[in-house]
Amino acid sequence: MNGKGLAPIWFGFLFLGVLVGYPLVLLFVQTLFPDALGGRWDRFLEPVARIFRTEGIMEMLINSLLWAAATTVLSWLAGIPAGWLLGRTNLRWKAMARILLLIPIMTPPYIAALSYVLIMQPGGFLTRLTGEEWPWLQAWFFSFWGVTFVMAAMSFGYVALAVEASLRSIPGRLEEAGAVCGASPATVVRTVTLPLLLPALFNSGLLVFLECLSNFGVPAVLGPRANMPLLPAEIYQLVTSWPVDLALATSLSSLLCLLALAVLWLGQRTLPRSLSGGRSSAARMRSLGAAGQAAAWAFLGLLFFLSAGLPYLAMIGSSLVDTWREGAPTWTLDHYRGLFAAGGRGLQALQTSLILAVSAATISMVCGGVIAYGLSRYPGWQASLLDGLAVLPRVMPKIVVVIGLILAWNAPWIGFNLYGTVGILLVAYVALYVSDALRYADTGLRQIPRRLEQAAESLGATGFRVLLDVIWPLLRPALFAAWMTTFIVCVRELVASVILLPPGHETTATFIFNQFEQGELATAMAMATVTIGVTTGILLAVSWWNRQRAV
Amino acid sequence: MRRFLPVAKLLLVLSSLLWTACEDSTEGGSLTVYSAGPRPLAEQICRDFEKSSGIQVRLFSATSGQIMAKLEAEKYRPRADVVILASQIAGEALAREGRLESLPAELQSEGNPAWNSESMVGTAAAAVGVAVRGEAVDRRADWWEWLRAGVEERMVMPSPSRSGTAGDFLLAWLQHDDGFLWEDFVQARRDGLDFAAANNQAITQLLTGSHHVLFAAVDYLIFNQIARGESLTLLYPEPGAVVVVRPGAIVAGSRNREAALQFLSWYLQPEAQNAVAEAHLLPALAGVEVSAVRKAAGPLLQWPYDPVLALDDQQAALRRFQYEIERTRVEQ
Numbered sequence: 001m002n003g004k005g006l007a008p009i010w011f012g013f014l015f016l017g018v019l020v021g022y023p024l025v026l027l028f029v030q031t032l033f034p035d036a037l038g039g040r041w042d043r044f045l046e047p048v049a050r051i052f053r054t055e056g057i058m059e060m061l062i063n064s065l066l067w068a069a070a071t072t073v074l075s076w077l078a079g080i081p082a083g084w085l086l087g088r089t090n091l092r093w094k095a096m097a098r099i100l101l102l103i104p105i106m107t108p109p110y111i112a113a114l115s116y117v118l119i120m121q122p123g124g125f126l127t128r129l130t131g132e133e134w135p136w137l138q139a140w141f142f143s144f145w146g147v148t149f150v151m152a153a154m155s156f157g158y159v160a161l162a163v164e165a166s167l168r169s170i171p172g173r174l175e176e177a178g179a180v181c182g183a184s185p186a187t188v189v190r191t192v193t194l195p196l197l198l199p200a201l202f203n204s205g206l207l208v209f210l211e212c213l214s215n216f217g218v219p220a221v222l223g224p225r226a227n228m229p230l231l232p233a234e235i236y237q238l239v240t241s242w243p244v245d246l247a248l249a250t251s252l253s254s255l256l257c258l259l260a261l262a263v264l265w266l267g268q269r270t271l272p273r274s275l276s277g278g279r280s281s282a283a284r285m286r287s288l289g290a291a292g293q294a295a296a297w298a299f300l301g302l303l304f305f306l307s308a309g310l311p312y313l314a315m316i317g318s319s320l321v322d323t324w325r326e327g328a329p330t331w332t333l334d335h336y337r338g339l340f341a342a343g344g345r346g347l348q349a350l351q352t353s354l355i356l357a358v359s360a361a362t363i364s365m366v367c368g369g370v371i372a373y374g375l376s377r378y379p380g381w382q383a384s385l386l387d388g389l390a391v392l393p394r395v396m397p398k399i400v401v402v403i404g405l406i407l408a409w410n411a412p413w414i415g416f417n418l419y420g421t422v423g424i425l426l427v428a429y430v431a432l433y434v435s436d437a438l439r440y441a442d443t444g445l446r447q448i449p450r451r452l453e454q455a456a457e458s459l460g461a462t463g464f465r466v467l468l469d470v471i472w473p474l475l476r477p478a479l480f481a482a483w484m485t486t487f488i489v490c491v492r493e494l495v496a497s498v499i500l501l502p503p504g505h506e507t508t509a510t511f512i513f514n515q516f517e518q519g520e521l522a523t524a525m526a527m528a529t530v531t532i533g534v535t536t537g538i539l540l541a542v543s544w545w546n547r548q549r550a551v
Numbered sequence: 552m553r554r555f556l557p558v559a560k561l562l563l564v565l566s567s568l569l570w571t572a573c574e575d576s577t578e579g580g581s582l583t584v585y586s587a588g589p590r591p592l593a594e595q596i597c598r599d600f601e602k603s604s605g606i607q608v609r610l611f612s613a614t615s616g617q618i619m620a621k622l623e624a625e626k627y628r629p630r631a632d633v634v635i636l637a638s639q640i641a642g643e644a645l646a647r648e649g650r651l652e653s654l655p656a657e658l659q660s661e662g663n664p665a666w667n668s669e670s671m672v673g674t675a676a677a678a679v680g681v682a683v684r685g686e687a688v689d690r691r692a693d694w695w696e697w698l699r700a701g702v703e704e705r706m707v708m709p710s711p712s713r714s715g716t717a718g719d720f721l722l723a724w725l726q727h728d729d730g731f732l733w734e735d736f737v738q739a740r741r742d743g744l745d746f747a748a749a750n751n752q753a754i755t756q757l758l759t760g761s762h763h764v765l766f767a768a769v770d771y772l773i774f775n776q777i778a779r780g781e782s783l784t785l786l787y788p789e790p791g792a793v794v795v796v797r798p799g800a801i802v803a804g805s806r807n808r809e810a811a812l813q814f815l816s817w818y819l820q821p822e823a824q825n826a827v828a829e830a831h832l833l834p835a836l837a838g839v840e841v842s843a844v845r846k847a848a849g850p851l852l853q854w855p856y857d858p859v860l861a862l863d864d865q866q867a868a869l870r871r872f873q874y875e876i877e878r879t880r881v882e883q
Contacts, residue, residue, distance in 0.1 A: 037627045038626070118755075123759065124761055240616030240619060240620050241619070241869075242615075242640065403620065410625055412628055499624075502611075503583060504610065514588075514612070517588055517751055
């Protein structure tokens with residue numbers, strides 16, 4: 001392999017180095033020398049030593065790992081069958097099913113958790129609708145399992161989408177060959193489909209796992225009742241309660257990073273590096289009978305009901321409440337009117353969020369795609385290093401990454417004013433979520449047979465031409481999924497937005513959060529409803545546009 | 552190449568949009584204020600100050616915790632000129648690290664001198680009490696009695712490590728009653744005292760009817776709900792309410808010291824203090840009428856505490872509370 005071929009890798013180092021590496025190096029230096037940026041080089045390694053003096057650190061670490069693992073398994077259990085139904089059967093109304101699966105990912109996790117609290121708490125919606133208390137259900141919900149359930153409900157869509165995208169690109173003839181050779185359908189799944197699916201399963205599982213390791217919203221809302229000390233919550237508290245202990249928070253985050261890197265490394269060791277499946281032929285769709293269709297839709301319906309239907313009922317219900325008299329609500333539409341009143345901040349926040357999310361998703365898709373191409377085509381230590389670099393911001397609690405971004409872009413040696421403009425949020429979104437886009441593109445690329453490129457090259461096509469005319473069309477579904485998920489997570493992003501937003505600007509998430517802070521539950525829920533509605537609309541439009549062009 | 556054209560166009564449009572979004576937020580000549588909530592109050596005061604002084608104000612409004620995080624990250628290149636926090640202990644933490652400018656003596660004598668210190672002026676205050684759904688028929692005498700008996704009526708408390716005011720309240724109580732506080736709380740927890748993440752969540756639980764008593768409630772948030780027509784009552788048990796002063800200060804290294812002083816001084820004038828009172832907070836200026844809802848809640852006796860001492864206890868106490876009380880399982 002020559003140096004020229006490594007161009008995507010070098011691009012990746014430049015891009016991720018500035019965006020991710022530079023702030024993280026500053027954070028790391030702070031772990032070693034807490035006052036380094038102030039020009040003092042004493043107290044070497046003091047924060048690291050303090051990790052061991054932090055009470056309950058092992059408990060938190062184990063809790064965090066168990067929780068992340070349980071959520072990942074639950075997401076697999078729900079997401080794999082859903083992805084299979086979409087990718088390998090003639091399920092009716094597939095486009096709708098896909099949107100139904102995406103809706104829960106669009107929900108800000110803390111809103112979903114809050115909606116579930118409104119339903120499940122003693123005297124909540126459940127009690128009021130059924131007329132009785134459900135002590136066993138409540139005891140179950142306000143525990144480890146409830147927190148796991150809510151988090152899995154919010155994230156199994158990642159798995160479903162990845163499984164579907166992957167199944168679509170696994171050549172059906174491989175499975176047919178298995179069947180022709182006399183293997184039973186179960187054997188075909190076990191020996192052919194499943195191994196080919198592994199990269200998708202691993203990558204999407206990794207997304208869910210990492211999201212759990214760094215997620216603060218769901219445990220923050222459910223945690224105090226569920227008695228679950230988790231590492232991200234501890235870190236969040238170190239950073240936001242006085243006296244602020246940034247150095248200890250950073251060293252605890254490094255612990256999370258190490259864990260994540262270990263998981264990533266294990267995955268890379270065990271996964272097939274690339275698959276050459278021959279010409280992609282359309283997979284044969286298993287046809288479902290009437291009963292099969294009904295069962296499939298019952299399954300998807302149940303998933304949708306638990307992950308979106310139920311919390312949305314609570315959310316929309318609360319947004320329509322005027323006051324709670326004696327615990328019983330009176331209804332109004334005023335909160336929606338207030339959002340769109342002339343000069344209202346609601347509209348401005350929506351606009352800012354959408355512009356930022358579309359930009360961040362597009363940049364992440366393009367750059368993530370190029371980097372993933374480099375990773376899958378030129379494996380080696382550079383690629384591993386790059387992969388690790390991309391995934392780091394995803395596993396650290398966001399508040400720590402955000403602190404790193406402030407340190408980096410507000411440093412005395414930065415001569416231009418990026419921090420202090422909305423632009424810093426774009427930088428933050430891309431830094432935080434480019435790894436998602438990269439994962440999707442990577443999954444897709446692993447299944448594009450190398451020999452297609454070789455064929456094009458042997459016919460005299462340049463590397464750029466190969467990328468445009470061979471890779472891009474084949475990678476389209478994966479990149480499309482990458483764009484959609486990045487767009488969604490950016491719209492709902494809260495922590496980075498709250499702290500990085502320059503004075504005078506708002507995004508939808510900070511708007512919701514601020515309303516909630518002021519006790520305006522109904523306005524907050526109204527904004528959440530509008531945001532999710534608009535996001536769904538945009539996704540529908542984009543997927544329609546994508547289908548039009550694909551034909 | 553044709554296939555990339557739409558993407559390229561999109562990027563072009565987006566970057567120009569972003570550029571315009573960045574353009575309008577230039578620095579220079581304006582005063583940057585970081586203020587804890589309530590946001591409408593912070594916005595109104597900044598607007599009024601702009602009108603009266605002609606100085607442009609850039610307001611960043613978030614929780615005290617988020618402001619502290621932002622200040623910490625900007626330590627080596629401060630961006631804020633004025634900071635208004637919802638906790639005196641938080642302010643004390645900044646003052647101790649030398650992150651606040653000292654204030655001239657004239658300013659220290661404005662407003663409520665008892666709330667002011669060398670580097671901070673009290674801009675307003677909130678008191679911590681007990682909120683009850685509906686009309687409170689049975690007015691229990693003191694905090695200890697509420698803690699013992701309130702749990703029978705489903706009582707919730709904001710987690711002291713998540714809610715700044717609940718934390719300040721706990722530390723104040725600790726200064727008066729060290730030995731028994733822990734036993735009392737452990738017992739209350741065993742009997743079913745619930746914890747909510749922060750003030751607003753605790754209030755939501757009260758409003759939607761899942762709990763009937765909110766222990767360590769921030770009074771102005773409750774008054775806000777009462778003013779909106781919710782049926783709640785706020786009580787200040789004996790020996791009194793913990794009054795959490797909301798300090799305003801100038802960040803060390805501010806390049807707009809004159810304007811910042813002007814802003815703090817403005818905050819203590821009748822116009823701004825009236826706005827404070829309308830937000831149901833306690834005004835710093837004597838003679839400014841408190842809001843009608845606050846007046847109706849009756850007189851307020853103060854349970855004094857020393858924020859400087861509280862800062863020393865803070866980390867150990869909150870951690871102990873988390874471990875020994877919040878994480879104890881409720882006996883069913």
